[in-house]
Amino acid sequence: MEYQAGDFDVIVIGAGHAGCEAALAAARKGLETLLLTINLDSVAMMPCNPAIGGTGKGQLVREIDALGGEMGRNIDATMIQVKMLNTGKGPAVHSLRAQADKKAYQQRMKEVIEHQEHLILRQQEAVELTAENGRITGVKVRTGAVYGCGACVIATGTYLKGKIFIGDVSYDGGPNGLFPAEELSGSLKDLGFPLQRFKTGTPARVDKKSLDFTKMIVQPGDEKIVPFSFENDRIDIEQVPCWLTYTNPEAHQIIMDNLDRSPLYTGDVTGIGPRYCPSIETKVMRFADKNRHQIFIEPEGLNTNEMYVQGMSSCLPEDVQIAVYRCVPGMEDVEFMRSAYAIEYDCIYPTDLTASLESKRIAGLFFAGQINGTSGYEEAGAQGIVAGINAADYVLGQEPLILSRADGYTGVLIDDIITKGTLEPYRMMTSRAEYRLLLRQDNADQRLTPLGREQGLISDERWEHFLAKQKQIDEEIYRLKHLIVKPGEASAKILESLSASPLQNGISFEELLRRPEITYENSRGLDPERPELSEWVTQQVEVRIKYDGYIKKQLQQVERFKKLERKRLPEQIDYSDIKGLRIEAAEKLTEIRPATMGQASRISGVSPADISVIQIYLESLKK
Amino acid sequence: MNSNQDTIAAISTGTGSAGIGIIRISGPDAVGTAASLFVSATGKDLRTAEASKMYYGRIRNPQDDSVIDEVLIVKMNGPHSYTAEDVVEINCHGGIVPTRRILELVLAQGVRHADPGEFTKRAFLNGRIDLTQAESVMDVITAKSEKALEISVGQLSGSLRDKIREIDSQIIDMLVLIESNLDYPEYEIEQLTNEKITSGIENARTLAQKILEYGRNSYLMREGVRTAIIGKPNVGKSSLLNLLLGEERAIVTDIPGTTRDVIHEAILIGDIPFVITDTAGIRETEDQVEKIGVERSLSAAESADLILFLRDASKDLDDDEAAVIGTLDRNKTIFIANKSDKAEDVSRETNWNYISVKTGEGIEDLKERMSRAVTGGSVEGSGNAVMLNERQENLLRQTIQRLDDARRAIDDGLSAEFYSVDLTEAGETLRQITGESLGEDVLDTIFERFCIGK
Numbered sequence A: 001m002e003y004q005a006g007d008f009d010v011i012v013i014g015a016g017h018a019g020c021e022a023a024l025a026a027a028r029k030g031l032e033t034l035l036l037t038i039n040l041d042s043v044a045m046m047p048c049n050p051a052i053g054g055t056g057k058g059q060l061v062r063e064i065d066a067l068g069g070e071m072g073r074n075i076d077a078t079m080i081q082v083k084m085l086n087t088g089k090g091p092a093v094h095s096l097r098a099q100a101d102k103k104a105y106q107q108r109m110k111e112v113i114e115h116q117e118h119l120i121l122r123q124q125e126a127v128e129l130t131a132e133n134g135r136i137t138g139v140k141v142r143t144g145a146v147y148g149c150g151a152c153v154i155a156t157g158t159y160l161k162g163k164i165f166i167g168d169v170s171y172d173g174g175p176n177g178l179f180p181a182e183e184l185s186g187s188l189k190d191l192g193f194p195l196q197r198f199k200t201g202t203p204a205r206v207d208k209k210s211l212d213f214t215k216m217i218v219q220p221g222d223e224k225i226v227p228f229s230f231e232n233d234r235i236d237i238e239q240v241p242c243w244l245t246y247t248n249p250e251a252h253q254i255i256m257d258n259l260d261r262s263p264l265y266t267g268d269v270t271g272i273g274p275r276y277c278p279s280i281e282t283k284v285m286r287f288a289d290k291n292r293h294q295i296f297i298e299p300e301g302l303n304t305n306e307m308y309v310q311g312m313s314s315c316l317p318e319d320v321q322i323a324v325y326r327c328v329p330g331m332e333d334v335e336f337m338r339s340a341y342a343i344e345y346d347c348i349y350p351t352d353l354t355a356s357l358e359s360k361r362i363a364g365l366f367f368a369g370q371i372n373g374t375s376g377y378e379e380a381g382a383q384g385i386v387a388g389i390n391a392a393d394y395v396l397g398q399e400p401l402i403l404s405r406a407d408g409y410t411g412v413l414i415d416d417i418i419t420k421g422t423l424e425p426y427r428m429m430t431s432r433a434e435y436r437l438l439l440r441q442d443n444a445d446q447r448l449t450p451l452g453r454e455q456g457l458i459s460d461e462r463w464e465h466f467l468a469k470q471k472q473i474d475e476e477i478y479r480l481k482h483l484i485v486k487p488g489e490a491s492a493k494i495l496e497s498l499s500a501s502p503l504q505n506g507i508s509f510e511e512l513l514r515r516p517e518i519t520y521e522n523s524r525g526l527d528p529e530r531p532e533l534s535e536w537v538t539q540q541v542e543v544r545i546k547y548d549g550y551i552k553k554q555l556q557q558v559e560r561f562k563k564l565e566r567k568r569l570p571e572q573i574d575y576s577d578i579k580g581l582r583i584e585a586a587e588k589l590t591e592i593r594p595a596t597m598g599q600a601s602r603i604s605g606v607s608p609a610d611i612s613v614i615q616i617y618l619e620s621l622k623k
Numbered sequence B: 001m002n003s004n005q006d007t008i009a010a011i012s013t014g015t016g017s018a019g020i021g022i023i024r025i026s027g028p029d030a031v032g033t034a035a036s037l038f039v040s041a042t043g044k045d046l047r048t049a050e051a052s053k054m055y056y057g058r059i060r061n062p063q064d065d066s067v068i069d070e071v072l073i074v075k076m077n078g079p080h081s082y083t084a085e086d087v088v089e090i091n092c093h094g095g096i097v098p099t100r101r102i103l104e105l106v107l108a109q110g111v112r113h114a115d116p117g118e119f120t121k122r123a124f125l126n127g128r129i130d131l132t133q134a135e136s137v138m139d140v141i142t143a144k145s146e147k148a149l150e151i152s153v154g155q156l157s158g159s160l161r162d163k164i165r166e167i168d169s170q171i172i173d174m175l176v177l178i179e180s181n182l183d184y185p186e187y188e189i190e191q192l193t194n195e196k197i198t199s200g201i202e203n204a205r206t207l208a209q210k211i212l213e214y215g216r217n218s219y220l221m222r223e224g225v226r227t228a229i230i231g232k233p234n235v236g237k238s239s240l241l242n243l244l245l246g247e248e249r250a251i252v253t254d255i256p257g258t259t260r261d262v263i264h265e266a267i268l269i270g271d272i273p274f275v276i277t278d279t280a281g282i283r284e285t286e287d288q289v290e291k292i293g294v295e296r297s298l299s300a301a302e303s304a305d306l307i308l309f310l311r312d313a314s315k316d317l318d319d320d321e322a323a324v325i326g327t328l329d330r331n332k333t334i335f336i337a338n339k340s341d342k343a344e345d346v347s348r349e350t351n352w353n354y355i356s357v358k359t360g361e362g363i364e365d366l367k368e369r370m371s372r373a374v375t376g377g378s379v380e381g382s383g384n385a386v387m388l389n390e391r392q393e394n395l396l397r398q399t400i401q402r403l404d405d406a407r408r409a410i411d412d413g414l415s416a417e418f419y420s421v422d423l424t425e426a427g428e429t430l431r432q433i434t435g436e437s438l439g440e441d442v443l444d445t446i447f448e449r450f451c452i453g454k
């Protein structure tokens, strides 16, 4: 029986990492928001690895935080180990990663959501979307309740028509033993969305007490804990270690002997899996010359014996999995708690979306997370906050928040998937960001907090704090520019201790800091009047001075990029009508319908000459 | 005027006039740039010189004061110019090599090399060309850039293409190593070291440098492609020469056997220099003078880099012609049937290029065939010679600059993500020669080569 269950401004379907950020953003903007989840115990669940961040992903978390999202604060509150990756290289590729206590992570996020004003969290399975005149109007759930809405965000992760594979056994199922969502795919199809099928997998969880860590290499956290959130200055926790071990030829042999029982190779799994997340059988097959592969053992939390076995995702049959794992040093007596599985699920073609993550088919309908063909908690969260903000802006009749490739990894991610689509679950990597030197995790707040503030997601207190920080940075840079270091015995001595050559003439401190051997910290002795500043500030000062040359180079690239980005393409443009445009280009442009000339130029198959032709066509329309 | 436009330059040789190359510069810095390189014979500064008036003088490299060529220069103030921007045209008489060196110098002053069709595009955007012409502008841009690419990809001589590929794979290898190490710091994959990258840069650089030098030193570039027009008397050889030259150089009569000696003339087609030889018509003859002429014709054909074999389209090939064709190196020969105007009802054979010197039919195609014969490698240069057009040469030079930037970053102690910016630009610049983009190739190769991922 259907019944009218009330109206909301924004309904978010799915309370995973995308859905939580989306719902919080909409509610924090003051809109009445309903967050639906298939199971209340799965809010902000981490069904794969127990970590947040990493290369490219750590940057995304910082960006979510800078916009006023929750992921950074949530992991700061629930981390059990933290590492800054790539510290041997420059600041642009430093990436933060933390191991999470999974249950604590979920618990805290659920609590934040429950306490959020204007936000209602409800266990319901959405089964149908209703639309009128091309606009979203409501969501129907399995119990018969019908909720009206102004805008809706779909953030259903891997639930849609989820199918689990463990060797030759397969059954309908969602992640982590939960139920799949069987109905919503059909409703999306009815609304005109073509769907594709992707695949991903996760390794087994094993019992800690069955492992022999003496045969593994300990992987401790960093001595110094750096927080994700710009709101946190320090975190004090007792860290727990991860462990490293390796597969061996015996393990590989068992895999090879049983390949015919893996659905990946029998052809039963048709979904497309990610290349960067290969199953152990794929690794052994494709890299036959490697006689060992790394295995990282990671705790799933403080109050559980479950350990995640990174590097061993598989869809071999359970008995084979166990035999393979037991070949690995330290895992001879391993006991499984959950088996490795592969999951296949429906997702949309992200080229159906605009840069605001709104669908081009139905107004007011937004998509975020794995449903868009991406993978990863961080990728989901970043899309979630953008979709949530824009769903709210849509209801409010305001301009959407569009992040460009020059604004952040979030912009790169969204532009990539909506412009090029994706043939495999899309993972963020720093190499995807062409302006990587500018899009650093350390300056995410400078790039995005003003935008978060405009969107009403940054409190007065945080905003004041942000402005004060920027002022301190500018003042300190100004001071160092005008501070002259003189040659002489005193400075020579200090420089010598840093194995730096002595000064010939007086130079500004700024120039001195550009020398490779000099850091802000180790040059303290040459600068007795240095003010007391927080590390957030000194880090910015140092980066901006030290890498000024390359930062300028990238800023110039950004300027060139923006020229085309500013030129908007009219929605109704008929590409087949443009004489001189090559047919291939016209077809691609008609399919993607780019919003700007810049986006058009990034479509594969569209050449610089095509862009010139469009430009002239538009110009001739004006005259 | 479009004030945010930058300044662009390119060699423009539409005219085909003998030995003259024109460098056109357009944009806000056009006059300033040219003035900084131009030394007028009368001491006049180009900035204050009169517009639309020719000035004679020299182009001098401000770095070492060396003189590159004597030139005629003219400036046009926007909006009274083709692009409606400030424009300077530099006419050099010394042939293509100095023309290119002057362009190189202009670009080194911070001027950007124009994209194909860009002058026309600017003319339109600045309101210089009216709406009814917009479509033809679009066609010009598409055609020009397709042609540029076609020449680049399809017509690159095999050896040049292989060399570009080699540089490309050097750059990709470096980027793969860098990016895999940056994105997968905890995996046991091939270690990134400065030594590996510096030697990669060195290799790529050497290869690129070699191509440039071959191109420049090739006698084809310096002295022109030796091209012999041969055929029976009266088929129109001298007429064709005159047409290509744009002047009445050789005597044309309807009397077979008019040309008795070999005539050499230099012309530019596209930006490639040709030295065209008109020869005496080949036939059995008792006339002593003519006999010597015929012998010379045959030996000119033998020593030529390129042969234009001409016949009369209105007549069937006779035995004499067939015999001559039998002796020719087909790889370096373009077969031409002239006087197509007189042969409208004769069915056309596919391996012949039909032209009419009288009506002009087929002449543009012929010119194109001639330049392709050179860039496409049918013409054998000396040793390793490769022909680059100026666009390719410029892109290659930019590639080297980016490689040098990367090298400098390494020497300055900067880490991989910095010089990755330069190497990426190097790769993207190089790939403009082949019209591909770098994008996914690096990622694809990473996953192909390395076993990474959880």
Ligand SMILES: Nc1nc2c(ncn2[C@@H]2O[C@H](COP(=O)(O)OP(=O)(O)OP(=O)(O)O)[C@@H](O)[C@H]2O)c(=O)[nH]1
Pocket: B232, B233, B234, B235, B236, B237, B238, B239, B240, B251, B252, B253, B254, B255, B256, B257, B258, B259, B260, B279, B280, B281, B282, B338, B339, B340, B341, B342, B355, B356, B357, B358, B359
């Ligand atoms: N109808 C027509 N006549 C042409 C064409 N090209 C050349 N002629 C005429 O053919 C005659 C011979 O032209 P030339 O250029 O002197 O021929 P050639 O091959 O140099 O002759 P020799 O020097 O005697 O070997 C002249 O009367 C030209 O006007 C053409 O395309 N069509």
Ligand SMILES: [Mg+2]
Pocket: B237, B238, B239, B250, B251, B252, B258, B259, B279, B281
């Ligand atoms: Mg003659």
